[in-house]
Amino acid sequence: MQNFDLVIRGGTVVTAADSFECDVAIRDGRIAALGNGLAGDRIIDAKGLLVMPGGVDSHCHIEQLEADGSIHEETFTTAGISAFAGGTTTVIPFAPQFKGQPIREKLAEYRRRAALSPIDYSFHQIITDPDAEGLAEELPEIVASGIRSLKVFLTYDPLHLDDRQYLKVLTAAKKLGAIITIHCENYEAIRWRSEALLKAGLPGPASHALSRPKVVEREATYRAIALSELVDQPIHIFHVSCGEVAEEITRAKRRGVKITAETCPQYMVLGAGDMDRPGFEGAKFMCSPSPRAAGDASDAEGLWAAITAGTLDIISSDHCGYSIEGNRGKKINGADADFTRIPNGVPGLAARMAITFSEGVSAGRIDASDFVRLTATNPAKRFGLYPRKGLIAPGADADIVLWDPGRQVTLTNQLMQHAIDYTPYEGLKVTGWPVMTIARGKLVMEDGKVSATAGAGEFLPASLSPAMKPRGVVPDDFDAAAFS
Numbered sequence: 001m002q003n004f005d006l007v008i009r010g011g012t013v014v015t016a017a018d019s020f021e022c023d024v025a026i027r028d029g030r031i032a033a034l035g036n037g038l039a040g041d042r043i044i045d046a047k048g049l050l051v052m053p054g055g056v057d058s059h060c061h062i063e064q065l066e067a068d069g070s071i072h073e074e075t076f077t078t079a080g081i082s083a084f085a086g087g088t089t090t091v092i093p094f095a096p097q098f099k100g101q102p103i104r105e106k107l108a109e110y111r112r113r114a115a116l117s118p119i120d121y122s123f124h125q126i127i128t129d130p131d132a133e134g135l136a137e138e139l140p141e142i143v144a145s146g147i148r149s150l151k152v153f154l155t156y157d158p159l160h161l162d163d164r165q166y167l168k169v170l171t172a173a174k175k176l177g178a179i180i181t182i183h184c185e186n187y188e189a190i191r192w193r194s195e196a197l198l199k200a201g202l203p204g205p206a207s208h209a210l211s212r213p214k215v216v217e218r219e220a221t222y223r224a225i226a227l228s229e230l231v232d233q234p235i236h237i238f239h240v241s242c243g244e245v246a247e248e249i250t251r252a253k254r255r256g257v258k259i260t261a262e263t264c265p266q267y268m269v270l271g272a273g274d275m276d277r278p279g280f281e282g283a284k285f286m287c288s289p290s291p292r293a294a295g296d297a298s299d300a301e302g303l304w305a306a307i308t309a310g311t312l313d314i315i316s317s318d319h320c321g322y323s324i325e326g327n328r329g330k331k332i333n334g335a336d337a338d339f340t341r342i343p344n345g346v347p348g349l350a351a352r353m354a355i356t357f358s359e360g361v362s363a364g365r366i367d368a369s370d371f372v373r374l375t376a377t378n379p380a381k382r383f384g385l386y387p388r389k390g391l392i393a394p395g396a397d398a399d400i401v402l403w404d405p406g407r408q409v410t411l412t413n414q415l416m417q418h419a420i421d422y423t424p425y426e427g428l429k430v431t432g433w434p435v436m437t438i439a440r441g442k443l444v445m446e447d448g449k450v451s452a453t454a455g456a457g458e459f460l461p462a463s464l465s466p467a468m469k470p471r472g473v474v475p476d477d478f479d480a481a482a483f484s
């Protein structure tokens, strides 16, 4: 009989398609066999546990370099620890581009930082200035190096692109074979409402939600989709906050547009009302798009309807941690900064899988295979990492999470094991919890105890997946991109 390095015995293996009881054997960091009665040098008893692919978090901000010279508090090391604690084994963070500057130097710096990552990673390349000198030469190099996701923002100073610039990035992606990921909110609309809110004497964190109502996100989402149809370039919409926005994606999918979309746990369990807490407390919940209605008329139900209908394909964390204390985080502009000057983002690397499982599977909205598809298989497929990541099958990397579906846990910041000094999910009760995480065959978390080795993570070059390829359909049969 073959001898394996490790056998996970007697658990329920869950894939994106089905669930079945069997052993999983691992050799040299890969899944070597599925079967019964497998023998190995080490046996892990998984009876009563779900055996699922390690999570692939395809939207998280880690050690991100910002234009003002600041760097996000969450380093690759701390992010890796937090991800393993939560059952995630692959992350896709963001390499920067600063306006007016070529990318090369900053990308090299970002790669140096990522070289210390304990967790496997790929990158999205942010494009804030498609007109920057040298970019036309750099982009083919960047894509050829395995970064096949270009991220654009339709809002935020100093990141947002206007329509012409967005068309330019869509065109470049079409020519190079990359996917475009988009933050959809209308820049001018938010600016206009924010100025009015400040004039009205409403500078507190609660105004964040008022500055960017759903229609602001819906308009930008529709525009992002329509312009992608004009070019015939596949896109992925980040952090959809509500059903009203998801409707635009449903309509686009019905028209045959090559589009995928994600939502995040903050839109399932947080609400705009959280930002109305006294003093600076509301800043803990500020992220963009804003959390919407909670409670009886919760917008989360619209999201779950879109998830079960197949409109939303991925659940990412959009982990973007800023501590509440200290001078690097939410108070970087002072404790009395108005809502327009408080950094946006909430941490969620370790919480993503547990909240999704609890609100989804334990609450009876989806089944365990849906959970695997949303948190691991689809993100791996979408970003060119499949079949190495996102599935349990011979040949795939042995990235596995053992999950106790019945364990009840109350979330605390300590459980998140991140570098940020709070979690917006403090006190949230979840049912279902990761008890062991295995990354490329190595045990990296057992009962919350993480062992993460700096530099053990590998860069994952993305392959050109079928979903990234244009449809071959352009309006009026004139392919303007071919002449741009």
Ligand code: URP
Residues within 6 Å of the ligand: 061, 183, 239, 286, 287, 288, 289, 318, 320, 344, 345, 346
């Ligand atoms: O508020 C958020 N989401 N901050 C992170 C950056 C982004 O927009 O994704």
Ligand code: ZN
Residues within 6 Å of the ligand: 183, 238, 239, 288, 289
């Ligand atoms: Zn965003």
Ligand code: ZN
Residues within 6 Å of the ligand: 059, 060, 061, 318, 319, 320
């Ligand atoms: Zn983000």
